[in-house]
Amino acid sequence: MMRVCSMVIVLAIGFPVWADDVTQFRGALGISKETNLPTKWSAKDGLRWKAELPGRGLSNPVIAGGRVYVTATAAYEQKREVVLCFDVKTGKKLWERQVWSTGTTQCHNKTNMAAPTPMTDGERVYALFATGDLVCYDKDGDLVWYRSLVGDYPTVGNNVGMAASPAIHGETIFICLENAGESFAVGIDKRTGENRWRVVRPRLINWVSPIVVQNQGQAEVLFQGPDGIASHDVNTGKKKWTAPAVVKGSHASLTSGDGVVYANSEKFTALRPGKTDAPEVLWQSAKLRVGYCSPIVHEGRIYVVAGAGVVNCGDAKTGEIVWTLRLDAGGAYTASPLLADGKLYIVNEAGVTTILQVGKEAKVLAKNPIDDVILASPVASDGAIFLRSDGALYCIGSQNPKR
């Protein structure tokens, strides 16, 4: 039990955040504590508001203190990187800020410069772009600090496009830039933008976002790359343990629950970190196939969505398949799913959200179309679902949600 309790996902980010706040990529590893969320909507019905965005983004919105922050890329050849802030209740744009990109903006057509998700602690928003531009604004849009990571490390970048989202814990932001140039992970002081520590990472392009976990009462940040998973102390960057066999992740993020780390690899792998240098491999499964979408672990089950819309539910203790469901909404799936109130919200690239009642069995509750291109992960806050398309931010829910 102690071991189970010793490792929980940490949302300590320095300022008070509420259960329904979405502070970073996928919020709390894709799980929201929101209830009474909408289950039926369309482009015309069920929207609280819709806000036009100045350009594309794969980043999910982050939400705290009644404000929604979202990033976008704009201008010819994506030379401008944009941070926007909206009122969560009304969708009114409160402010918009831009930086001129300082790194290459070349990328694969599927991605763009606003691929990494920003972070917020309620007081500030921290936005990394695939150009290596990293900027912090306060909640009112005043610049707190700015850095060009390409200016600092000039060979950083790749022509496919960087996309790993940073993570935030306490006073530190964690960024992993595994790319065609100088590759590293860095812990940055969120107050000043200065490096707290920096470690070398493999020089290969990789898009896996880091996560922060607790192990033996200590916070650790996990990076997954071509040489496996590496765990580092959040304060010093000192390497704690490695799992060199868990190598093949390149898109989907790690997840964690009940003291176990789950990672996409040649086989989907469950690991239990402990006191030793090498974590215990609990099980591996070739049937839990993951594409771009990051997995979710919840109440003893693991949910994975493959690129063609095949949803697999596995037993988190054994990896055995509990059920498999092929979604009939068609299209490709890039956005990571959201789990809230016992339901999975799974969005395809054509903007159709399939809602599944999940547990021992799966039941399709609804298919909600919005005719728009959506590759960003859905999030929930303030009684609403937030969907970010290539050109708009949709807030789906009533004006006065039941809480």
Add this chain to the structure above:
Amino acid sequence: MKNLITRYTLGVLLSGLCASFAAAQDVDSLLARIKAVGKEGVGNVEAAKAWKELVAKGPAVLPDILAGMDDASPVAVNWLRGAVEAVHDKAIQQNQKIPVAKIEAFLNDTQHAGHSRRLAYEMLVKLDPKTPDRLLPKMLDDPSSEIRRDAVAVKLNYGKTAAFEMKTAHKDFYLGLLKHARDRDQVSEIRDVLKKGHAVDIDLTKHFGFVTRWNLIGPFDNVKGVGFNNVYPPEKEIALKAIYPGKGTEQARWREHATDKELGLVDLNEAIGKLKGAVYYAHAVVASESERSIDLRAGSNNAVRIWLNGKEVFFREEYHHGMKMDQHVGKGTLKTGRNEILIKVCQNEQTDSWAQQWSFQLRVCDYLGAAVPVTNVTEKIK
């Protein structure tokens, strides 16, 4: 009494002048503290304090901030951009007077940097949405690439909707616009209109200034990627009759190559043969009638190094992640007369079907992307 009044007036004037001099010094000092930001966040704390003080001064200092951006580093430029945005928004919210005339004067002074003038333009647009209609028609030759692009876009839209009395007027309109357009998408759009509507063929290779005649030498070893950093003989001397030990048992010798492929593409697989783990060099000589700053812009799916007159102006060790016109930009200065361009193109050993391209394109242009008038005088190998 008269003397007293005169002295008093002079005193007031002097103290006013001193105050404004001190205020100007204060703004300069704040700008200097922000512009001192260094690498890895060094100087951020001091810059953040100065940033707050600067923003607190309100909209009167907007022209000073814009001017401060002129010689700032790219990092400091974005710090100052944030200051301009914040001052502007606060001024609107608090109904403060924005010095519109000074900002427009700043925009009109093309000695200022393109990015700061563009920011001035955007402020004016926010204050008056009719600004583009008023200003852009006069800005087709603007030295700011973003402003020029918008000016060309206005004309392109006009061309789609306007009724031209004579077909020749329509053709002349687009031929004229071609002289102003710099971005590839706009140039391509104009080219397409001229081709479809008037059977006028625009040679984009020539229009963009691609180098089409080269001397090539190789292969040198790039097994396990060693060739990117190895210094092979062409990096030390250009001797067109020389023969060097190449990769394995191969001998490396110069050969002529001219391309007629679109946008000056040199396909080494076609010209040399499909080699893996190999390096080839391409050398060209261009003659310029004057000394001038230029861009050497290249595209390649392979790792490349580029030199101008023996000085390396660009390097990128990346393989098979996509090729795009102008993806690599090296900056240098052409001398009057003969100028040597050398590009090293490295092929790795990947076997994937999508990792077989071995090619490059390179052009000589100004910072906006317009072809620079040079003559290709690459020597013949006798």
